[in-house]
Amino acid sequence: MSSDSHIHLIPIEHKQTACTDCSIRRLALFHGVDEKDLDWTQQYRSNQFTIAPRKEIYRETQSSDYMFTVYHGWVAVYKTLDSGKRQIIRIALPGDMLGFQPDLQAVMTHSAMALSETVLCGFPSKAMPELLRKNLSVARRLTELNARDMNICQSRLLTIGQQSAIERVAFFCSELFHRIKMIYNHQQDTAIHFPLSQEDIGDATGLTKIHVNRTLKTLREMGLMEISSKTLSIHDVNSLCELGNFNPDSVKIHSLY
Amino acid sequence: MSSDSHIHLIPIEHKQTACTDCSIRRLALFHGVDEKDLDWTQQYRSNQFTIAPRKEIYRETQSSDYMFTVYHGWVAVYKTLDSGKRQIIRIALPGDMLGFQPDLQAVMTHSAMALSETVLCGFPSKAMPELLRKNLSVARRLTELNARDMNICQSRLLTIGQQSAIERVAFFCSELFHRIKMIYNHQQDTAIHFPLSQEDIGDATGLTKIHVNRTLKTLREMGLMEISSKTLSIHDVNSLCELGNFNPDSVKIHSLY
DNA sequence: CGAGGGATTGAGATTCATCAATCTATGTGG
DNA sequence: CCACATAGATTGATGAATCTCAATCCCTCG
Numbered sequence: 001m002s003s004d005s006h007i008h009l010i011p012i013e014h015k016q017t018a019c020t021d022c023s024i025r026r027l028a029l030f031h032g033v034d035e036k037d038l039d040w041t042q043q044y045r046s047n048q049f050t051i052a053p054r055k056e057i058y059r060e061t062q063s064s065d066y067m068f069t070v071y072h073g074w075v076a077v078y079k080t081l082d083s084g085k086r087q088i089i090r091i092a093l094p095g096d097m098l099g100f101q102p103d104l105q106a107v108m109t110h111s112a113m114a115l116s117e118t119v120l121c122g123f124p125s126k127a128m129p130e131l132l133r134k135n136l137s138v139a140r141r142l143t144e145l146n147a148r149d150m151n152i153c154q155s156r157l158l159t160i161g162q163q164s165a166i167e168r169v170a171f172f173c174s175e176l177f178h179r180i181k182m183i184y185n186h187q188q189d190t191a192i193h194f195p196l197s198q199e200d201i202g203d204a205t206g207l208t209k210i211h212v213n214r215t216l217k218t219l220r221e222m223g224l225m226e227i228s229s230k231t232l233s234i235h236d237v238n239s240l241c242e243l244g245n246f247n248p249d250s251v252k253i254h255s256l257y
Numbered sequence: 258m259s260s261d262s263h264i265h266l267i268p269i270e271h272k273q274t275a276c277t278d279c280s281i282r283r284l285a286l287f288h289g290v291d292e293k294d295l296d297w298t299q300q301y302r303s304n305q306f307t308i309a310p311r312k313e314i315y316r317e318t319q320s321s322d323y324m325f326t327v328y329h330g331w332v333a334v335y336k337t338l339d340s341g342k343r344q345i346i347r348i349a350l351p352g353d354m355l356g357f358q359p360d361l362q363a364v365m366t367h368s369a370m371a372l373s374e375t376v377l378c379g380f381p382s383k384a385m386p387e388l389l390r391k392n393l394s395v396a397r398r399l400t401e402l403n404a405r406d407m408n409i410c411q412s413r414l415l416t417i418g419q420q421s422a423i424e425r426v427a428f429f430c431s432e433l434f435h436r437i438k439m440i441y442n443h444q445q446d447t448a449i450h451f452p453l454s455q456e457d458i459g460d461a462t463g464l465t466k467i468h469v470n471r472t473l474k475t476l477r478e479m480g481l482m483e484i485s486s487k488t489l490s491i492h493d494v495n496s497l498c499e500l501g502n503f504n505p506d507s508v509k510i511h512s513l514y
Numbered sequence: 515c516g517a518g519g520g521a522t523t524g525a526g527a528t529t530c531a532t533c534a535a536t537c538t539a540t541g542t543g544g
Numbered sequence: 545c546c547a548c549a550t551a552g553a554t555t556g557a558t559g560a561a562t563c564t565c566a567a568t569c570c571c572t573c574g
Contacts, residue, residue, distance in 0.1 A: 079411060081502055085419040089411050102400045109408050109507075133393065143359045146403050151366050153410045154336060154346050161417050161463030162342040165562070197520065206418030211562055213522060229571090245338055250366075422530070454552065465531055470554060486539090 008055035012048040027095025027183060028069050032137045044131045047122040057112040058099055064108055066122040068098040073118025074195050079110050088204035090152055091176060094183050097145050116195040155250060160206045168205040169215045171244030173225060177234055179251045194232035265312035269305040284352025284440060285326050289394045301388045304379040314369040315356055321365055323379040325355040330375025331452050336367045345461035347409055348433060351440050354402050373452040412507060417463045425462040426472045428501030430482060434491055436508045451489035
């Protein structure tokens with residue numbers, strides 16, 4: 001990626017966090033790495049960056065010098081058509097990887113944009129093959145995270161291909177709700193911060209923002225859930241998951257450790 | 258997987274093919290493995306199997322003792338809803354992997370079914386971690402194949418979420434056409450064997466079989482393509498790809514070798 | 515206090531699904 | 545080799561889900 005397309009990524013000069021102290025390591029790439037090796041693996045995390053909401057992290061058809069781990073915030077991964085239509089492929093949350101490609105020459109096949117104030121850990125792509133060769137824990141973990149992303153992508157295909165508007169929205173919100181709760185270990189909460197606009201939800205579920213609005217109204221009237229002032233409140237988790245055919249267990253990362 | 262659910266997989270006792278002679282190795286898991294190591298890696302390919310059309314290879318919610326490489330034939334990978342609706346996630350063709358999971362304990366998150374007379378190479382799941390640890394070429398190749406499957410899955414999401422019926426069908430058929438031509442190196446052919454029913458196409462594109470029928474009729478009348486007696490004939494490749502927003506380059510496996 | 519982006523609602527058009535019937539190709543048993 | 549059975553393909557008619565266009569409202573921010 002040429003440096004001018006990086007203008008949105010602001011390197012954190014001071015107060016970078018240390019991998020040894022990382023509160024979300026159990027979710028991320030260095031889960032499973034021996035404590036004594038963490039200082040060494042951290043060398044491959046060359047920088048942390050902050051990005052403002054709605055700013056691009058990288059763009060389809062361009063190459064990227066980094067792969068990232070989300071440390072804090074929400075990121076939308078999406079593809080666009082020439083017509084301007086946009087499909088959000090997944091929402092990356094703390095611990096999730098962004099922009100890994102085994103082929104360093106290949107250009108990105110999707111774009112990524114911060115949805116909220118976001119902090120990323122950056123790993124120079126060039127050094128990844130070496131890291132994966134020298135530390136098998138990281139290599140295995142990468143495979144796990146890939147497999148989990150794949151499962152999420154496939155489930156999303158099922159939803160969008162075969163479910164109705166209300167089922168898709170129920171699925172989408174259930175998934176994010178459960179992922180957030182797993183990340184922050186707040187099992188008792190019934191509401192989460194939710195920075196997506198109705199248009200974002202539409203781009204993720206394959207619906208127009210107008211139909212999303214009507215669908216959310218229905219869900220509210222059914223007493224299942226409600227979104228207002230960037231907060232998602234779930235009033236009836238079980239019914240919502242059932243409506244969306246969402247299985248809460250599917251958000252777990254099946255880890256070998 | 259309990260053995261009784263394996264009844265459709267018929268082990269080939271005689272005339273198993275050798276990895277050293279494999280005509281599709283450039284596409285498959287052992288691409289990049291040193292010639293001298295192939296006899297050793299082949300030990301991990303414990304069996305070849307044949308499966309009749311429409312027979313299940315493995316099923317969602319069950320575990321599988323094997324992961325597979327498609328050696329010959331067409332395989333549908335799909336998920337189903339309680340309502341009975343089915344979403345075909347991808348079509349696996351010769352060289353493609355099936356059923357790899359990093360966590361041996363985890364159950365399959367999708368089902369797989371042969372669409373034609375199919376031959377699979379079986380790799381016992383239990384031995385995969387050892388193979389990946391001992392041969393880094395295989396490990397790297399697995400990562401490449403995963404990344405490629407991920408790209409295909411994400412492109413499919415874009416199609417199904419954002420394109421119209423005719424665009425989706427055009428995309429779907431273009432993709433399979435180009436993949437088959439790449440596999441068999443028949444760049445000049447304008448027709449391929451195509452074992453899917455119209456209902457299969459519908460399950461892959463998120464449409465009903467009736468609407469698929471009408472869409473195919475339109476594509477035929479537009480002079481773009483035609484399916485008859487299990488043969489897909491492309492009359493105007495460029496227009497078809499353009500209509501479906503399909504990029505022929507996307508089917509290439511970006512290989513490091 | 516004004517501007518602008520998102521949210522909300524209405525009306526009408528379009529796409530696609532559903533239901534139902536017929537047709538065609540393929541394979542099977544007698 | 546024929547009669548029948550069956551699955552897939554085709555067409556028509558109708559209705560529901562979702563999109564598009566347009567207007568208004570509301571909230572936030574400068």
